[in-house]
Amino acid sequence: MIPILRVLLYLPSVSATLVRGSHREVAGAPPFLPWWEEAFRRAFPEDVRSALNRQAHAPPLESAPWALRVIKRLLPRFRLEEGYEFAYAALKGERRCLLPAVLVQGMLSSMGLTSGVYTVYESPEGKRSNLGHAVAVLRLGKGDYLMDPSEPTPFPKHRGPFVATPKGLRFAxxxxxxxxxxxxxxxxxxxxxxxxxxxxxxxxxxxxxxYYRGEQAKGGVFRGPSTPEGLPRSEAMLRKAVALAPENPLAQYVLGPTLRKEGRLEEARVTLERARRLYETAGFVPPGVEAALKRL
Known part of the structure; x- marks a missing residue:
């Protein structure tokens, strides 16, 4: 797994993969890394690199909650529609689950800790969703600790992570x-x-x-009344998501309703059946998949 924030801090030519992709979507946002470093200096009495070096010497179960506090201080506003973009983090201090999970993972990695990102399909309270929520994971010898800036306390007990196993992606x-x-x-x-x-x-x-860019496109598949401009935007972003990770069942699934709204029913059916196979292989088929197929 690429240590994402370490890449952001020390290898900016490589970090462009994520950050530049975000800034292409949002005009007028300040560059992310200078914003991140300056926002940290304003919020805490030291620079971010010194803080990461200091936290690297603390016990991991103390450093991990510190990373969560940094996210909540620097990105105080939750925004479903835009909080996944690095550019909106720098422009408005907004967050959604995926961006904070990536940033927490990067901070942990920069401290020398093994970490990564999962999506989850069942919350600590047992509420199920369709892989739209992301969390960081801290990996220690005694076990894996989930870290979620959306929860009030560190290490929530999410009941349904989506993980990579030797057999492939699995609901666990x-x-x-x-x-x-x-x-x-x-x-x-x-x-x-x-x-x-x-x-x-x-x-x-x-x-x-x-996927989020496709899901949240204005006038697209879900956000507001669909428009002739919004639906192609959703389709383009979802096709990019599928091209990057054909094994991503959520991207495959939402591409189906997008095509249906565009009137391309056979393409929608093929796409939804492909998504259903991915879900079946992973071990769980959300009810919305079958419902989407019945609407065709």
């Missing part, structure tokens, strides 16, 4: 220790220890950014 049921550590992942093939389980790949995370 975590087995939690009392302190919140995940010590096992139950999948369709059986229960795995954390060792063979991996966070989502960098192409998958890039795909998820494009």
């Amino acid at each position: 049921e975590p087995q939690h220790a009392p302190d919140g550590a995940i010590v096992g992942y139950r999948t369709r093939e059986g229960t795995l220890t954390p060792d063979p389980v991996a966070p989502l790949s960098f192409p998958y995370l890039r795909s998820q950014f494009y």
Whole structure:
């Protein structure tokens, strides 16, 4: 897994993969890295690199909550429609789940800690969704700790992470220790220890950014009344998401209703059936997939 924020801080030519993609979508936003460093200096009494170096010497279960506090201080406003973009973070201090998860993962990695990002389909309260929520994961020898800036306390016990296993992407049921550590992942093939389980790949995370751009396109598939300009925008972003990570079932699924709204019913059916196969292979088919197929 690429240590994303370490890349942002020390290898800016490589970090352009995520940041430049965001700034292409948003005009007038200040460059992300200078904004991040200046915002940190205003919020805390030291520069971000010194803080990361200091936190690298603290116990991991203390450094991880610190990273969450940084996100909540620098990105105080939740915004469903735009909070996934680096550019809107710098322009408005906005956040949604994916961007904070990526930034937390990067801070942990910059401290020398093994970390990654999962999407989740079942909350700590048991509420199910369709992989639209992202969390960071801190990986220690005693287990994996989920980190979610959207939750009030560190290390929430989400019930349904979507993870990479030796058999492919899988919906998993975590087995939690009392302190919140995940010590096992139950999948369709059986229960795995954390060792063979991996966070989502960098192409998958890039795909998820494009998924949100398609989902939230004005006049597109979901946001507001669909328009002749908005639907092609949704389609283009979702096709980019699928191209980056064909194994991303959520991107495949939402592309189906987009095509249906554009009147391309057979393409929509093929796309939705492809999405259903991905979900079936991973171990769970959300009800919306079958409902979308019935509408065709």
